[in-house]
Amino acid sequence: MTEQAVPGEPDRAPEPAGDVDGEAILAVRDVAKHFGGIHAVDGASFEVRRGSITALIGPNGAGKTTLFNIVTGFQRGDRGEVIYDGASIFRRPPHVIARRRMVRTFQITKALAAMPVIDNMTLAAPDQPGEKLTGLIFRAPAARRREKEVHERAHELLDVFGLREKADDYAGTLSGGQRKLLELARALMVEPRLVLLDEPMAGVNPSLGRKLLDHMHTLRDRDGVTFLFIEHDMDVVMAHSDEVIVMAQGATIASGPPEEVRNDRAVIDAYLGASVA
Numbered sequence: 001m002t003e004q005a006v007p008g009e010p011d012r013a014p015e016p017a018g019d020v021d022g023e024a025i026l027a028v029r030d031v032a033k034h035f036g037g038i039h040a041v042d043g044a045s046f047e048v049r050r051g052s053i054t055a056l057i058g059p060n061g062a063g064k065t066t067l068f069n070i071v072t073g074f075q076r077g078d079r080g081e082v083i084y085d086g087a088s089i090f091r092r093p094p095h096v097i098a099r100r101r102m103v104r105t106f107q108i109t110k111a112l113a114a115m116p117v118i119d120n121m122t123l124a125a126p127d128q129p130g131e132k133l134t135g136l137i138f139r140a141p142a143a144r145r146r147e148k149e150v151h152e153r154a155h156e157l158l159d160v161f162g163l164r165e166k167a168d169d170y171a172g173t174l175s176g177g178q179r180k181l182l183e184l185a186r187a188l189m190v191e192p193r194l195v196l197l198d199e200p201m202a203g204v205n206p207s208l209g210r211k212l213l214d215h216m217h218t219l220r221d222r223d224g225v226t227f228l229f230i231e232h233d234m235d236v237v238m239a240h241s242d243e244v245i246v247m248a249q250g251a252t253i254a255s256g257p258p259e260e261v262r263n264d265r266a267v268i269d270a271y272l273g274a275s276v277a
C-alpha cells in the first residue's frame, strides 16, 4: 500500500460513525461486468451503511470505476443485484437513480466551463419550473419561489465551499482544486442521500483537499448524507473512513473498519501482487 503522507494533513484517528443505525443504504450482490474478454467486475458484493463514510480501494484496474458506473446506471451490469434504499436499481437508467437522490460528481465539461459558477449550480438543481417560461412577468409565484430557493441553496453551498467570491466568474477560470469543489457542490444541489466520489482528491492541492474532506464529514454529521468514495491514498482512507471495501481483479476481497482491513493478509497480498496506484 502507498504510505506517502498528504502534506499538511494531520494524523487523524478514525471518527465514530455518528448516527449510523446499522441499516444498509446500498447493497451490491455478486455484480459482474465484462468488456470482451476483460472481466472488469467479477463478483463484487458489499454493503454501505446509511450515514457512513465508506472507502472503496484497490489496485489500478481492480474495477472500482466500472462498479461505480454500474451502481449509478451509466453502465449495465451482466449479472447481480444492486439494492438502494430497499429497492432494486440494477440496470435502471441514470436519471431514475439520480431522482432517488443517489448522485455522483461529474467533471465540469467545456459547456459548463463557459458558464458562470452560479449558473453551474442552479442548472444542477432538479425541476425548475421557471426555466420553461419566457419572461419573469409571466412566471407563476410558485415558480419564482422555487427559483429563489434554488438560488439560496446555490449561494449557501458556494459559501460552504469557499467559492462565493467566484459566483460570477466563469467556471473555466477556477483552479483544478476549486473545480473539484464545484463538482461536489453541484452534486449537492439535489440534496442527495448517497454521494459517490471517484478519487475526489486527485489533482487537488492539500488545503483544498482537506476542505473537501471536512465538508464530507460535516454533511454526514449534519445532514446524514452517506458517502462512498474511491481513494488511493491510504492515509486519507485510514483517517476519514468508517468502513473500507477492498477490490482486486474485479472482486471484493475484504471489508471492515480501516485498521482491520489494513492488516488483512489478502489485502496486503493483492497490493503486493499489483502495480500500486
Ligand SMILES: Nc1ncnc2c1ncn2[C@@H]1O[C@H](COP(=O)(O)OP(=O)(O)O)[C@@H](O)[C@H]1O
Pocket (backbone or CB within 6 Å): 035, 038, 039, 040, 041, 058, 059, 060, 061, 062, 063, 064, 065, 066, 067
Ligand atoms: N469501457 C471499457 N472497455 C474495455 N475495458 C474497460 C472499459 N472500462 C474499464 N475497462 C477495463 O476494466 C478493468 C477495470 O477498470 P476500472 O473499473 O477503470 O478499474 P479501476 O477504477 O479500479 O482502476 C481494467 O482492466 C480496464 O482496462
Ligand SMILES: [Mg+2]
Pocket (backbone or CB within 6 Å): 064, 065, 066
Ligand atoms: Mg478508476
